[in-house]
Amino acid sequence: MAKLRNTVFLYFSCFCMHYFSSSHAQTQNATLKQGQQLRDQDGDYLVSENGLFKLGFFSPGNSSVFGATSNRYLGIWYYKLPNDPDAVWVANPETPIIDTSGVFALASDATLKLIHGGGQISVSDPNQTVSGNVTVSLLDTGNLVLREVTSNGTHGEVLWESFDHPTNTLLPGMKLGINVEAGQNWTISSWFSDQIPATGVFRLGVDPGSTNQLIIWRRDEVYWSSGVWENGTFQNAPEMTRRVDLFEFTFVSNKEDKYFTYTVKNRSTVSRWELNAWGQIMHSTLNGTTWESTEASPCTFNLTNLGALCIEEKPSECRNGSDGLVPVRGYFDGNEILHHDNNTEMTISDCHATCWSDCACIGYKSIYTNGTGCVFMSGEAKFIPNSYFDATYVLNIWNHSKGQDQGLDELRSQITRFGHIYKLKIGERIGQNFRMFSFSEVVAATDNFSSASKLGQGGFGPVYKGVLPDGEQVGVKRLARSSGQGLEEFMNEITLIAELQHSNLVRLLGCCIQGEEKILIYEFMANKSLDAFLFDSTRRKKLDWQTLVNIIEGIAQGLLYLHKHSRVRVIHRDLKASNILLDENMNPKISDFGMARIFGQNESMANTVRVVGTYGYMSPEYAMRGIFSEKSDVYSFGVLLLEIISGKKNTTFLSSNGLCLIELAWELWKQGQTLEIKDTSLDCGSKEEVLKFIQVGLLCVQEYAEDRATMSEVISMLTSDVTPLSDPKQPAYTISRSEAAGSTRTLPDRSSNTASVNNVSITLMEGR
Numbered sequence: 001m002a003k004l005r006n007t008v009f010l011y012f013s014c015f016c017m018h019y020f021s022s023s024h025a026q027t028q029n030a031t032l033k034q035g036q037q038l039r040d041q042d043g044d045y046l047v048s049e050n051g052l053f054k055l056g057f058f059s060p061g062n063s064s065v066f067g068a069t070s071n072r073y074l075g076i077w078y079y080k081l082p083n084d085p086d087a088v089w090v091a092n093p094e095t096p097i098i099d100t101s102g103v104f105a106l107a108s109d110a111t112l113k114l115i116h117g118g119g120q121i122s123v124s125d126p127n128q129t130v131s132g133n134v135t136v137s138l139l140d141t142g143n144l145v146l147r148e149v150t151s152n153g154t155h156g157e158v159l160w161e162s163f164d165h166p167t168n169t170l171l172p173g174m175k176l177g178i179n180v181e182a183g184q185n186w187t188i189s190s191w192f193s194d195q196i197p198a199t200g201v202f203r204l205g206v207d208p209g210s211t212n213q214l215i216i217w218r219r220d221e222v223y224w225s226s227g228v229w230e231n232g233t234f235q236n237a238p239e240m241t242r243r244v245d246l247f248e249f250t251f252v253s254n255k256e257d258k259y260f261t262y263t264v265k266n267r268s269t270v271s272r273w274e275l276n277a278w279g280q281i282m283h284s285t286l287n288g289t290t291w292e293s294t295e296a297s298p299c300t301f302n303l304t305n306l307g308a309l310c311i312e313e314k315p316s317e318c319r320n321g322s323d324g325l326v327p328v329r330g331y332f333d334g335n336e337i338l339h340h341d342n343n344t345e346m347t348i349s350d351c352h353a354t355c356w357s358d359c360a361c362i363g364y365k366s367i368y369t370n371g372t373g374c375v376f377m378s379g380e381a382k383f384i385p386n387s388y389f390d391a392t393y394v395l396n397i398w399n400h401s402k403g404q405d406q407g408l409d410e411l412r413s414q415i416t417r418f419g420h421i422y423k424l425k426i427g428e429r430i431g432q433n434f435r436m437f438s439f440s441e442v443v444a445a446t447d448n449f450s451s452a453s454k455l456g457q458g459g460f461g462p463v464y465k466g467v468l469p470d471g472e473q474v475g476v477k478r479l480a481r482s483s484g485q486g487l488e489e490f491m492n493e494i495t496l497i498a499e500l501q502h503s504n505l506v507r508l509l510g511c512c513i514q515g516e517e518k519i520l521i522y523e524f525m526a527n528k529s530l531d532a533f534l535f536d537s538t539r540r541k542k543l544d545w546q547t548l549v550n551i552i553e554g555i556a557q558g559l560l561y562l563h564k565h566s567r568v569r570v571i572h573r574d575l576k577a578s579n580i581l582l583d584e585n586m587n588p589k590i591s592d593f594g595m596a597r598i599f600g601q602n603e604s605m606a607n608t609v610r611v612v613g614t615y616g617y618m619s620p621e622y623a624m625r626g627i628f629s630e631k632s633d634v635y636s637f638g639v640l641l642l643e644i645i646s647g648k649k650n651t652t653f654l655s656s657n658g659l660c661l662i663e664l665a666w667e668l669w670k671q672g673q674t675l676e677i678k679d680t681s682l683d684c685g686s687k688e689e690v691l692k693f694i695q696v697g698l699l700c701v702q703e704y705a706e707d708r709a710t711m712s713e714v715i716s717m718l719t720s721d722v723t724p725l726s727d728p729k730q731p732a733y734t735i736s737r738s739e740a741a742g743s744t745r746t747l748p749d750r751s752s753n754t755a756s757v758n759n760v761s762i763t764l765m766e767g768r
Helices: 013-020 348-357 402-413 439-445 484-497 545-565 620-625 630-646 661-670 687-700 711-719
Strands: 005-010 031-033 037-039 053-058 073-078 103-106 112-116 119-122 133-138 144-149 155-161 175-179 184-186 188-191 199-206 214-218 221-225 247-253 257-264 271-275 281-287 290-296 323-333 338-341 361-365 374-378 382-385 391-397 415-418 421-426 429-436 454-458 461-467 473-478 508-514 517-523 569-571 580-582 588-590 597-599 605-607 611-613 627-629 762-764
Touching (some): 053 133, 103 133, 188 271, 199 271, 290 439, 323 361, 348 361, 439 473, 439 508, 484 508, 484 517, 545 569, 620 627, 627 630, 630 661, 630 687, 687 711
Parallel strands (some): 175 199
Antiparallel strands (some): 005 290, 037 103, 053 073, 103 112, 175 184, 175 257, 199 214, 271 281, 323 391, 338 374, 361 391, 421 429, 454 461, 461 473, 473 517, 508 517, 569 597, 605 627, 611 762
């Protein structure tokens, strides 16, 4: 199955400013007439009409660790982006010119030739006969076209075009496939190496048989197939045609033609497919200053070591998936363990295949600076890392975390794929759609988890803002590495997306599972979390009374859905202000279901030795005895309601008597001064409505669970003016002065358990 990887290459912004500027001066022509020529010298090249592509002489390998070769080639590349890629088309890939004597000419016999000190190379068909005049033009598509010119000066028949002779790159409008009548076979081939654009090991084309699919051949043996083209996509590689917002993908199959092609919907979109030296199809699109690339290949990326090479090889008794070859700068100590193969027909992927099949091999690299030949390391060689040396591919053996592997394997077994859509199977039910993201996609979306993209820090890891290639904004939660708790939370959230869907719950779009990386992708909440407004004196002023009422009622509706109306009953167990997110219209959405528990329909409460949640929001029966139920969430809602009205945290002591928020609200209630707890800056509605909300809050935080209202009762009390309210009983206080100051609390009968406070989610594990 094709795997997806998203890689990002950054360029200087000045290049792209020039690239997209239509006002820069054009001193080069897009067309050569008969008798004209281009020499191998600076400033002598063709530039397409709108400055998108350039044709000229170049030396490939600028991006290689070895640097560019001295050999010269005629090629086409992106204008103002000269070094990546080196070229999208090469006229003489098999016949380099060894010096700068080369001249590209449109000869008087209407053929295209490369003339140099050692002779000449035919670029177009030397046997073609033409009666009239011809020109050769570089188009804004990247196509070099030789065509007749009519007597009135307009373009006539196309005699030859570079699109019919691709090298390693497929541009929009090019074809992969077969034209039976003309005997044309369009394929692209990997370069031999970064410095040698000659035909390499891998070739991509259309299946010449009856199946409508793409195939990669490795030295003429089938290496990978895309799966059948069906409903606008390839069965085994749906990621190749995912960007339907930018591209039109077409597969034509009839008696005369069988080919695949793609076109851009907007002419400003810059895109290419490239078959690289490792047999991977890279579909790259320029997004501002960034190349964003998806990768399709037959290999399975090693989920434990992301640096391992992704190239498909057959397993053997000594290569069983617990190892891989990883590029590392450095050298092996001792020449006695080196074996050289000086064959210049060996590419780096050939070195890899040879080393993989030899159980004694522990590393390899190319001999020559043009990427050919192989050096193999074996025995007890010691590798010395050193950044001043070139990369060597070193055998790396890693250990797996049994617990995490087992958990992730269990999760993977429940995930079903339908094209590029994934669903989670829970029992006999198939849940909501979600998407599996590659780690490289997430890296690109978050600008490599940059500090500028960071939105906040949760109990299990940081949260980032991400932007997907189609412009959609998302929230990215990166769970802590090597954390058993993080894995359990991750699996819990993924499981729940199969069951939950409500306007007051944050929607989980998908996830990323790769090695130790466990990442959740949510819909983006423009106004972040409720606590950012409640407890900030400046931002709180933006919350008028009606907005607060809408937030309170929305949270209540979300909890009611969890407790009563969803297909499974869910206890959230960590409801707090920081877990209420706000969209662009200030609508509240409950988030963070990592600690949630699914209840059976006949269950009313449960007991756990693993207490999770946040002090100040945890009900007393849960914090002290591990008993939780719907009434645990009701208690948390009551705390949150009092925080919204007061603008104060329950974990902060608010008076000279050292009372927390709940204590203070209760004392003021008893004294008949309830409204004094209201935030003085709040522009409230009627006095009666504010009193009602405070009273509901106190009814939710009563000490005994059976005294608290259900969420359906809470909503009725909040939204009705006729529902009678009973007087609240003594509330429970689950926070002490030492806890608010940040000290560790020991729970009764759990002497080995510790917890963090100050509004941070905690986990309490039974001692062993």
